[in-house]
Structures are given as C-alpha cells and as structure tokens.
Amino acid sequence: MKHILIGAALATAAVTGASAQELTLGRFFGACEDAGTDTSVSVGEACIIQSIINAASAEIDGVTVDTLPTDWGNYYDQIIAAYAGGTPPDIHVLHRHRIPQFAGLGALADLSDDLAAAGIDVTDWAPAALDAVSYNGGIYGVPMDFHANLWHVNMDLMTAAGLVDDNGAPILPSSPEELLEHAQMMHDATGLDYLAADFAQFPIGVRLVLALMWQQDANIFDGDTATIDTEAARNSVTAITQLFDAGLANPQLNYADSQQAFLNGEAAILVNGTWVVDFYTAEAANEDVALSNYYVADFPTLFDQGATWADSHMWAIPSSLQDNEAEYQAALQVLAFINDHNIDWARTGHMAVRNSVLESEAYANLPHRSEYSGTAAIARDTPPSANYGAIQDVLNRELQAIWLTGKSVDDALADAQAEVQDLLDR
Amino acid sequence: MAIGGRQRNHLSQAQAAWLLLLPFLTVYGAFLVYPFFRGIWISLHDWNLLAVAFNPDAREFVGLRNYERILWGRNIEWAALANPALQITGMIGFGFSAFLYWTNRASRATAIALGLAAVLLFVLPGFHPGEGGRWYDRRFWPTVGNTILFVGWTVPGVTLSSLVLAAALNRETRAMSVLRTLFFLSQVLSVTVVTLIWQIMFSPRQGLIANITEAFGGSPIVWLTDERFAMVAIVITTIWWSLGIAMILFLAGLQDISRDLYEAGALDNATGVRAFWYITLPNLKRTITLVIVLQIILHFQVFGQSHLMTNGGPNDTTQVLVRYVYQTAFRDSELGRASAMAVFLFVIMGSFSILQFIIGREEEN
Structure with a gap:
C-alpha cells in the first residue's frame, strides 16, 4: 500500500512537471466572474483583462495564474502593505504615475535585459509607452495602454440645441465663454444639463481642472514648489464653476450617478475616460437606454493649447521575484502574453501602446476610434512624484469644497497650495 | 510516602493558574501587548513603510517630533475666547457639574468626570495659530x-x-x-x-x-x-x-x-x-x-x-x-x-x- 501511494505521488509530480509555476496576480479594473478564455468577445475592462489572464493561465505550459481579490479604491494601499509584509503578488498592474514611488525604492524588477528573451519587442512600443515604463534608465514594466479623459457626447441632445456641424460632428466650445454659451443653449432648447461628470467622488473633476491648467501652460507644481494659487488655476476653476453657478450642471453627482445621468439622456456631455467607450457603445445599442446616438470627442481646447489628463496602465514584477529564476521567467511569459493581446485590451476604448497594433486595420475599425484620434497628441499628466496619491487627494478635497460646500476659490486654492507644499517638503 | 509522591506530581494552585493562563497570555502578549509597544516605538521614528521594508536602516529616531507634527504648530497661542461657542459651553458645563456635586445630584466620580470634560472643552479650543502661525498638520x-x-x-x-x-x-x-x-x-x-x-x-x-x-x-x-x-x-x-x-x-x-x-x-x-x-x-x-x-x-x-x-x-x-x-x-x-x-x-x-x-x-x- 505504501509503495502504491509513493508511486502515485511520484506519477502526479511527473505529470504536473517540476517546472509548474503558480503565479499570483494583483489588479484593479473590478471583478468579472465568468470571463472565460476567449479574449476576443469579452466586453468592459474587468472582463477583457480577466479573459486575457484566464487565457494566459490556460495556454502557457506549466504556468497557472491566480488573480487575487483586490478592490479599486484601496488597491495601492493593499499593494504597499503587501510589499511591506514581503508578500507582493508575482505580477501586478500599476499606473505610470506610481513608478517613482515603487521603482524609486527598488521594489520593482528592472526588466530591461530580459524582455527580448521573453518575446517582448521593446522597439514595437510607441515612444511615449517606453517613456512611461522607464525610470532612471531602467524598464520597470510592460505598458498596456494610454488612457485619457474624453468628452462623451449625446448627439441627439446636441442636435436639439443646434450644436452639430455640417459633417455631423458636435460643435464643442473653444473658450470658457463659449462653454457657458453652449450650456445655456442646451438648457434653453432641452431644459437639461450640458455637462455632467463625477465632481463628488473620484478625482475626475481634478483631471478636468488640471487639463484646463495645462491648456494655459501651467502646472500644479514645479520641482519642489507648489504653483496652485495662480491665475491659471483660478481661470480653470471658474470655467467650471460658472456652469454650476448658472444651474447648467450639477456638481453633486458621483461617478455612478453622473454616468447614469448621461445614459438616461439627462446630460448632453459626460467627461470620463477612454475606459468606458465600449460600454457606452453597447449601452447606446440597447433600446431600453435613452442614449442612442453616441459620439466620442477629444477634450476640447478652451485656452491656448490642447491638453487632457492621461495616464498609462502597466504590468510589473516585484524585484524579489528575480531571486527565483523559474518564477521570474514564468511571470515574464505572462507579461509577454498580455503584450501580445494589446489589441484585445484596446477594445475597452483605451489607446494601444504597440506601433503594430496602432497601425493595424483592426484597431482603426474599433468603434468611435477615429472620433478621438487627436487625444494621443494632447495627453498630459502632472510631474512625477512619490506623493502623487496624496497630492491628488488634496486637490480633490479642495475642489470639492469649492463646488460642494461653497468654499471660496481663493481660500481653496491657497489651502491646496499650502498642503501640496507640505507634501513636497516632506 | 504515597501521599508525598502525589503531592510531587501535583502543581500548586498558583502553578496551575499560570499553566492555564499561559495560552491566553502568549496570544495576548504576541498579538496585543507586543504590537502596542512596537507601535509606540515606531511612533518615535521617521519610518517610511515601503522604504523600511526594503532597507531596515531607512528609519530614523526622531523622539517626539511626530507628536509635535500632528498636535502642534508654529506660533500657537491660547485665548479664553478663541472659539466662544465651545469654550462658553465648557465654562457652563464646569459650573453645572459643580452644582450637581454640591447639591448631591451626582456622585463624586461623575462630577469629576463631567468637570474634567468641561475643562478640556474650555482649554483645548482656546489654542489657535497666532500672527503668521499655522498648525503643522492642518x-x-x-x-x-x-x-x-x-x-x-x-x-x-x-x-x-x-x-x-x-x-x-x-x-x-x-x-x-x-x-x-x-x-x-x-x-x-x-x-x-x-x-x-x-x-x-x-x-x-x-x-x-x-x-x-x-x-x-x-x-x-x-x-x-x-x-x-x-x-x-x-x-x-x-x-x-x-x-x-x-x-x-x-x-x-x-x-x-x-x-x-x-x-x-x-x-x-x-x-x-x-x-x-x-x-x-x-x-x-x-x-x-x-x-x-x-x-x-x-x-x-x-x-x-x-x-x-x-x-x-x-x-x-x-x-x-x-x-x-x-x-x-x-x-x-x-x-x-x-x-x-x-x-x-x-x-x-x-x-x-x-x-x-x-x-x-x-x-x-
């Protein structure tokens, strides 16, 4: 009996193979229960990424990937705690803006010398994508997309307000004054709000204000000096608050409510990211949803130069994994698999990072893609900082204080300036 | 002899108590007492969670500076009526608790507790940043x-x-x-x-x-x-x-x-x-x-x-x-x-x- 058991154990070991690697993977994007392994049919960020991960787990020999349960709002807190406890996931997603915080401490593996061997062609990445994952001369991740703020447009309402040009494209404002004018036209024609966005929860309102600052060639800090209490910031904020003051937009909607207002046909424009283009396209095709004539526009230029908030998602490996060659190689194979499926991820509405995908017909044929082709050229973000999260939080708090609690713009900008300066000084 | 043997095999009451308490004390010590003192120890350091994870030497002993940074500020002054609403409530509360005590409507402990809360309500809101001052942590x-x-x-x-x-x-x-x-x-x-x-x-x-x-x-x-x-x-x-x-x-x-x-x-x-x-x-x-x-x-x-x-x-x-x-x-x-x-x-x-x-x-x- 004993021999039989030992034999069975040995046989199992032989079948699974000594090289079988179980990798843990950490990501946000939300949960998708039945994503399957078909990467070409899933819809929405959560299901598309999970189908790619499931397919990698199924198709790569001797590698299984276990997706850890994580939550959007607390993702980075969880990842930081996992690193501090010495148990980071073997592969995890992060934003471009987090690279200084993680790579700066040596938490992330420098992949520069190993990407080619793993089948990842760095020369195929768009220059901005390579730039996004580079830090102090090393490559610390595999980029997956560029994402940016867009204007999602309900064309039926724009037609009702007379804001459509001869080519059938929406007429968007080119100055703060015109923004107010268009909003008034929308109100007069339909009684509805011109613009909706999440001004009450996530930092979408912050990204809106930042974009308007960049459009005036200003920024929130320069080196170690906060530059928030400025004329440019005041112009940016009042460009938005004039809509609230005139009753042409509602600052109290959170992410879900603002999205619902847009889908219900209660607001002509929703400011939100690239990540919802495929979802809204699917909703617009649904007869039960009020939104039916959906258009995606680049963030309009209200000041001197084009700019919209943008960031990148990328996949990284903890530096500690390099101590275990087999696991490290397995993790690289998963990154290569994700890199190979860049076109599938672009279905979400995100912009691809690989030249070969960007130039492909399949990419050009994605819904609404041609309508926001100008976004890549105007993509911007704040300067890199290890305190990015805290700085965003200060801005979100102070801007919300302006439009939700009636704090004066001068006080809010002065307070934001002082707090960001404190963070830069720490 | 037999009785003596039995006594040797038995634990005294105190020993038995310690033995029975041991599992609890171990868990209590490891998961409550130790982390508590460790927390106090960490609070005396400039301690970056991520940095220390990768380099244990990245922490620096700073004494009570963390407490100063959260509780205090630059040019902090005290005034009797910096926050009139709270401070007057505090004064009234103090008078009220004294009244309760002297008229025997409240026990001594209750009166002292109430009085102490009232004094804190009077004293704490009185602190405020003076000319050109600010709280370190606003x-x-x-x-x-x-x-x-x-x-x-x-x-x-x-x-x-x-x-x-x-x-x-x-x-x-x-x-x-x-x-x-x-x-x-x-x-x-x-x-x-x-x-x-x-x-x-x-x-x-x-x-x-x-x-x-x-x-x-x-x-x-x-x-x-x-x-x-x-x-x-x-x-x-x-x-x-x-x-x-x-x-x-x-x-x-x-x-x-x-x-x-x-x-x-x-x-x-x-x-x-x-x-x-x-x-x-x-x-x-x-x-x-x-x-x-x-x-x-x-x-x-x-x-x-x-x-x-x-x-x-x-x-x-x-x-x-x-x-x-x-x-x-x-x-x-x-x-x-x-x-x-x-x-x-x-x-x-x-x-x-x-x-x-x-x-x-x-x-x-």
Whole structure:
C-alpha cells in the first residue's frame, strides 16, 4: 500500500512537471466572474483583462495564474502593505504615475535585459509607452495602454440645441465663454444639463481642472514648489464653476450617478475616460437606454493649447521575484502574453501602446476610434512624484469644497497650495 | 510516602493558574501587548513603510517630533475666547457639574468626570495659530473634531433607540421574539454590506429615501455629497447597524428588574411611562453606563462607514481619525506619524475605559 501511494505521488509530480509555476496576480479594473478564455468577445475592462489572464493561465505550459481579490479604491494601499509584509503578488498592474514611488525604492524588477528573451519587442512600443515604463534608465514594466479623459457626447441632445456641424460632428466650445454659451443653449432648447461628470467622488473633476491648467501652460507644481494659487488655476476653476453657478450642471453627482445621468439622456456631455467607450457603445445599442446616438470627442481646447489628463496602465514584477529564476521567467511569459493581446485590451476604448497594433486595420475599425484620434497628441499628466496619491487627494478635497460646500476659490486654492507644499517638503 | 509522591506530581494552585493562563497570555502578549509597544516605538521614528521594508536602516529616531507634527504648530497661542461657542459651553458645563456635586445630584466620580470634560472643552479650543502661525498638520484637529461629533451623535442615538426598542420588545410573546431577532440581525452584517445597503438607500437617483421625498413632492437630498447631511447619513447608518448589541444588553438589564417592583408601583398608580421613568430607568443605571462607555470606545474607532460611503468628504467633513491613520500609514507610507496618531486615539479611548472603571467601582461601593 505504501509503495502504491509513493508511486502515485511520484506519477502526479511527473505529470504536473517540476517546472509548474503558480503565479499570483494583483489588479484593479473590478471583478468579472465568468470571463472565460476567449479574449476576443469579452466586453468592459474587468472582463477583457480577466479573459486575457484566464487565457494566459490556460495556454502557457506549466504556468497557472491566480488573480487575487483586490478592490479599486484601496488597491495601492493593499499593494504597499503587501510589499511591506514581503508578500507582493508575482505580477501586478500599476499606473505610470506610481513608478517613482515603487521603482524609486527598488521594489520593482528592472526588466530591461530580459524582455527580448521573453518575446517582448521593446522597439514595437510607441515612444511615449517606453517613456512611461522607464525610470532612471531602467524598464520597470510592460505598458498596456494610454488612457485619457474624453468628452462623451449625446448627439441627439446636441442636435436639439443646434450644436452639430455640417459633417455631423458636435460643435464643442473653444473658450470658457463659449462653454457657458453652449450650456445655456442646451438648457434653453432641452431644459437639461450640458455637462455632467463625477465632481463628488473620484478625482475626475481634478483631471478636468488640471487639463484646463495645462491648456494655459501651467502646472500644479514645479520641482519642489507648489504653483496652485495662480491665475491659471483660478481661470480653470471658474470655467467650471460658472456652469454650476448658472444651474447648467450639477456638481453633486458621483461617478455612478453622473454616468447614469448621461445614459438616461439627462446630460448632453459626460467627461470620463477612454475606459468606458465600449460600454457606452453597447449601452447606446440597447433600446431600453435613452442614449442612442453616441459620439466620442477629444477634450476640447478652451485656452491656448490642447491638453487632457492621461495616464498609462502597466504590468510589473516585484524585484524579489528575480531571486527565483523559474518564477521570474514564468511571470515574464505572462507579461509577454498580455503584450501580445494589446489589441484585445484596446477594445475597452483605451489607446494601444504597440506601433503594430496602432497601425493595424483592426484597431482603426474599433468603434468611435477615429472620433478621438487627436487625444494621443494632447495627453498630459502632472510631474512625477512619490506623493502623487496624496497630492491628488488634496486637490480633490479642495475642489470639492469649492463646488460642494461653497468654499471660496481663493481660500481653496491657497489651502491646496499650502498642503501640496507640505507634501513636497516632506 | 504515597501521599508525598502525589503531592510531587501535583502543581500548586498558583502553578496551575499560570499553566492555564499561559495560552491566553502568549496570544495576548504576541498579538496585543507586543504590537502596542512596537507601535509606540515606531511612533518615535521617521519610518517610511515601503522604504523600511526594503532597507531596515531607512528609519530614523526622531523622539517626539511626530507628536509635535500632528498636535502642534508654529506660533500657537491660547485665548479664553478663541472659539466662544465651545469654550462658553465648557465654562457652563464646569459650573453645572459643580452644582450637581454640591447639591448631591451626582456622585463624586461623575462630577469629576463631567468637570474634567468641561475643562478640556474650555482649554483645548482656546489654542489657535497666532500672527503668521499655522498648525503643522492642518487636518488633524478638524479630524479629531469630526470623530468627536460622530461619537457625540451616534452614542446617544444608539443608546436611546435601543433602550426604547428593548423596553417595547421585553415581552414573552412569539411576535416579540421574532422582532428581537430582526432588530439584532443588522448587527451581524459586515460593514461593507451595511454601507452598500445604505448607499443605495441614500442614493438621490434610485434610493428609497429619495423616492419617498419625491412622492411627497420634495426634491431629494443628496445625502452623501452634501456638507450638511453627509455626517448625518453615516450616523444614521451606524445607529441602524449597532443597535443590536445595545438592545440585547438592555434586555438583559430589564429582565434583571424584579416584577415585584412593578406590582408595587402599579398599586401606587405608576404604570406605563411613569413606571418606565421611576422604576425601569433607575434600575438600568448600570447597564446604561456600560452601554454608553462601550459605545464611546467602539465608535471612536469608526472607519468603514466614512471610508466606504463618503471617502471622508465632502471637504473632509466626514474624515475620521482611524481613516486618517490608515491613509497616513498605507497611502502615504508614513508609519511613524500614523502610529503617533494611533497612540493619541489610544489615550482618548483609554481614558474612557478608566472612567468606566471608576464609575463601576463607585457603584459597587
């Protein structure tokens, strides 16, 4: 009996193979229960990424990937705690803006010398994508997309307000004054709000204000000096608050409510990211949803130069994994698999990072893609900082204080300036 | 000889006690005492959570600087009427507690506790940044204020509503035991479920409350993003969530009251509300104290409701102490500073525990 058991154990070991690697993977994007392994049919960020991960787990020999349960709002807190406890996931997603915080401490593996061997062609990445994952001369991740703020447009309402040009494209404002004018036209024609966005929860309102600052060639800090209490910031904020003051937009909607207002046909424009283009396209095709004539526009230029908030998602490996060659190689194979499926991820509405995908017909044929082709050229973000999260939080708090609690713009900008300066000084 | 042998094999009472206590002491020491002192140790350092994980030498001993950075500021001055509303309330409170003590309406411990709270209310709000000064951490004291406000609304809310419920449900019928179970059920839910339920309830678009307001022709309140209602919303949620335990404690207290008292009272025409006021309440005094102190300690640790429902907003009006500790430690990686805040919270809760201990002892005497 004993021999039989030992034999069975040995046989199992032989079948699974000594090289079988179980990798843990950490990501946000939300949960998708039945994503399957078909990467070409899933819809929405959560299901598309999970189908790619499931397919990698199924198709790569001797590698299984276990997706850890994580939550959007607390993702980075969880990842930081996992690193501090010495148990980071073997592969995890992060934003471009987090690279200084993680790579700066040596938490992330420098992949520069190993990407080619793993089948990842760095020369195929768009220059901005390579730039996004580079830090102090090393490559610390595999980029997956560029994402940016867009204007999602309900064309039926724009037609009702007379804001459509001869080519059938929406007429968007080119100055703060015109923004107010268009909003008034929308109100007069339909009684509805011109613009909706999440001004009450996530930092979408912050990204809106930042974009308007960049459009005036200003920024929130320069080196170690906060530059928030400025004329440019005041112009940016009042460009938005004039809509609230005139009753042409509602600052109290959170992410879900603002999205619902847009889908219900209660607001002509929703400011939100690239990540919802495929979802809204699917909703617009649904007869039960009020939104039916959906258009995606680049963030309009209200000041001197084009700019919209943008960031990148990328996949990284903890530096500690390099101590275990087999696991490290397995993790690289998963990154290569994700890199190979860049076109599938672009279905979400995100912009691809690989030249070969960007130039492909399949990419050009994605819904609404041609309508926001100008976004890549105007993509911007704040300067890199290890305190990015805290700085965003200060801005979100102070801007919300302006439009939700009636704090004066001068006080809010002065307070934001002082707090960001404190963070830069720490 | 046989007896001697048996004695050798037996442990003395003290040894047996230590042996039986050992498992508890080990766990208590490893998971409570050690982390507590470690927390104090960390609070004396400039300790970046991520940096120290990769390089244990990245910490620096800074003494009490973290405490100075959260509690103090530059050019801090004190004035008797810097915050008139709170400070005058404090003075009145002090006079009131002295009056209660001298007229024998309150025991010495209660009077001292009340007086001390009143003095703190007079002294603490008097500190403010003078000319050209500022708090080093501008968010800390407002956050402490929010937490106290939350406790100040939640604890009376829970105590009163659970007392009324317990009195109403203290009958031996099947319907009452079903109702008791129902009211207790909310207590077993986790904070994620509770906040999800109430986020839907409070939603201005699809929520039950908004639908009812609209049915009566009102415009719905945007509870969670309106400065005036956000704190109220999380207080309501918390009261609904934590009624159960307090209600059970009150029920146990009610069942301890002898039936004879009510019968005697009934002869003197004390029934219904009068019986509740003159018989039930005085006999529940100990339970009420216990419930209040337990609730105070519990609700100072509020985190989930604020974190999940309002993200501390709008404009920090629902930012509470534990959430600030959490953000400082895990978002900003500043473990030393976060530990200093946690020690501050411990001091607040510890003083309430001591208060309960004193009151409990006095009642026994």
